[in-house]
Amino acid sequence: MAYDVSPTARTLMVLELIQNSPGITADQLGDKLGVSERAARRYVGILREADIPIESVRGPYGGYRVGRGLRLAPLMFSQTEALGLVMAVLEGPRGADDPVEVALGKIIRVLPEAIARSTDAVRRVSARGPDPGARTPDPATTAQLVSDSADCRRVVLRYERCPGEEWSMEVDPWAVVVRRGRWYLLCWSLAKNARRILRVDKIRGIETRTETFTPPPDLDALALVEEHLAMGWKYKIEVVIDAPLEQARCWIARSMGRLEAIDADHTRLTASTDEPDWYASQLTAITTPYRVIGCPELVEATEELAHRLLRASGATETVGGQV
DSSP states (O other), X not given: OOTTOOXXXXXXXXXXXXXXXXXXXXXXXHHHHTSOHHHHHHHHHHHHHTTOOEEEEOSTTOEEEEOTTOOOTTXXXXXXXXXXXXXXXXXXXXXXXXXXXXXXXXXHHHSOHHHHHHHHHHHHSEEOSOOTTOOOOOHXXXXXXXXXHHTTEEEEEEEEEETTEEEXXXXXXXXXXXXXXXXXXXXXETTTTEEEEEEXXXXXXXXXXXXXXXXXXXXOHHHHHHHHHTSSSSEEEEEEESSOHHHHTTTSOGGGOEEEEEETTEEEEXXXXXXXXXXXXXXXXXXXXXXEESOHHXXXXXXXXXXXXXXXXXXXXXXXXXX
């Protein structure tokens, strides 16, 4: 950095660095600015004198961060607007260093606590890479649903399973999850006394109740949704893999089905699919022997895939008694 940069410019750079890297230390600020640690602390003090809420945390993992309440008038967002912005960002695959992600992080940090908590909850519980057929739900409906989930308030939903078929259900909304551009509500149905996964774009109305709930401890909402989406299709699947559970997890994504240990050296995969040909190709990621149990459709698809691979390689080995 040039030696003649003014103190005012350095102070603003300190604010920018803290916004972009929450937890940055005085020593790191000094390195970025080309000044001493003591000078960096002085610039932080100037920001605080200007009523900018710079918080500091002590300890090996401490550092500076911008607290709630940083005033950026006249920029104001309603909860629906804030969530709409998050929804727009989540439409496409972006990495942690993407400038849109960085900008979104800055906006979330200066929002009022209640709005920031709801929008950041959705931002964190998402799997990127949109499904081409995904439908973005209504932002106002989604904002209310996310708010009720963040505040642990029970709701009554009007849900449209298919056109013309609509019913009400009382649920505890555990989390709103974004997976490949599709928005899901992970909830507990009071009537069915069971966990449910609902499409947010099919929710036609929300009534917030006074009752509250406590979500399950250590809830991994994305994992539960992906596991659920692997089940319930036309063809039931069972595959035995000659490998320990931890090794099998390296080959089988959570959205592919449920893995469970049979013993120390074998793992069972249970799932379902509407596309046996596609599923057979996905199983080729497994690099140890495995066996398809039952499901004639998947067995047939696996044999056909083996034949195609052999023909492509020019080999003359037989599979299932055929060349």
